[in-house]
Amino acid sequence: NTVNLVIVGATGAVGKEILNILKERNFPINKLRLCATSRSAGTEIEFQGHKYLVEETTPDSFNGMDVALFAGGKASLEFGKAAVERGCVVIDNSSNYRMDPEVPLVVPEVNPEDVKKHKGIIANPNCSTIIMVVALKPLHDAAGIKRVVVSTYQAVSGAGKEGIEELTEQVKATLDGREYPPNKFAHQIAFNLIPHIDVFQEMDYTKEEWKMVKETQKIMHDDNIKITATTVRVPIYRSHSESINIETEEKITADQAREILANAPGIIVQDDVTNKVYPMPLFTSDRDEVFVGRIREDNTIDKGLNLWVVGDQIRKGAATNAVQIAELVLKYDSLMKKE
Ligand code: 11C
Structure with missing residues (x-):
């Protein structure tokens, strides 16, 4: 299985580390889209030999995508639900949804099975x-x-x-x-x-x-x-x-x-x-x-x-934990590649 993956907040400290970790762990990506605010849109980022142009996040950024990794901040409040409506599983590093009883809060070494209970959004806890x-x-x-x-x-x-x-x-x-x-x-x-x-x-x-x-x-x-x-x-x-x-x-x-x-x-x-x-x-x-x-x-x-x-x-406290959650989503959801 390979995944169509969106990273929202790709130009920040956590977003950049997410890209490093995806590469290190050989995460199975089919299509990758990098998004950020209008301020960072247009930045070029190289990943595994390809150059990606960072796009401004809009609800349509999630069309045809499987997993959306939100690096943090307010973006998931604005676009999280839109991503879920378009069929994405959202992994959110912000504190916006962590205490929502419908949203699992997951550390893979502690409560990996909670991923199975998600209804579209899975939250990544605070680093400390x-x-x-x-x-x-x-x-x-x-x-x-x-x-x-x-x-x-x-x-x-x-x-x-x-x-x-x-x-x-x-x-x-x-x-x-x-x-x-x-x-x-x-x-x-x-x-x-x-x-x-x-x-x-x-x-x-x-x-x-x-x-x-x-x-x-x-x-x-x-x-x-x-x-x-x-x-x-x-x-x-x-x-x-x-x-x-x-x-x-x-x-x-x-x-x-x-x-x-x-x-x-x-x-x-x-x-x-x-x-x-x-x-x-x-x-x-x-x-x-x-x-x-x-x-x-x-x-x-x-x-x-x-x-x-x-x-x-920034690694285990944010980016690594988020990518580990994405790996669990893959394992449990058996995502199928969208052509
Ligand atoms: C800090 N722990 O060191 C904070 C940053 O809820 O994800 C992370 C904030 C959060 O300032």
Whole structure:
């Protein structure tokens, strides 16, 4: 089976990474259409030896296509339903439909079967949620997670290309003794940390923090897991890091957790403190796996663990996860090539 595939938002950070991953994984494409806003339409993108002209997204962009990968933003609100009406399965990396009960929210290592329940739209979770649940799922299966306390250290590229540019220019300006006022971020990000990602909502938690709570419960099919999050922007380019404390129903030792995680899909355990081995964002970027280290028993409770989890949020946190979902759609839907 080959697929007629549309990528909406093909010129952004996630869209470009989706193209890299489709190539790497040899995704079976019959026809490819690249779309974006009118601002980026006309850009030329090379993919597997062919040159593609980026088109402005319109409802007709989806005619005759099988799968539409939306890289993010508002596009799926505007065109998602039109794509479904034209027979496409939509895989949406934005937060627009994630909490819709009709829309499966999928991380292939955690709840692949949920893809089968789709009614046209499948949502890709938030990047920090994806990275966390890949690590939590095998421990939940083994010992039952009751409570999670997570603090994140999120890279500026989570805020897109403008986030990268703001950090670079602000670092240079600060070193030169010049002012570089914040624009993308609420405060200066150079030589700083900002405990504020996205807008403030109920109880003074941010939207990013609520995403980690609600999306995790939906993906894990367990509203009883208690989750509390603090999300922080840090001045690094790529890969989100997370300090995660869990409390479990059953006792699990650090050694057992290490073995469970080492055997789980999509995870690499890097945990050898004697040799100063632990995951760090500089070395987890451009990788699809989630890296786990600093695995320790929490000595303040009977059954608890601390973990340090790091993953490339543009790859596994967005583009790779979306392409993996497309692979599951192919597997479950047996899409037929449209001539
Ligand atoms: C960030 N997690 O790092 C955000 C970006 O819901 O897909 C992804 C927003 C989302 O700023």
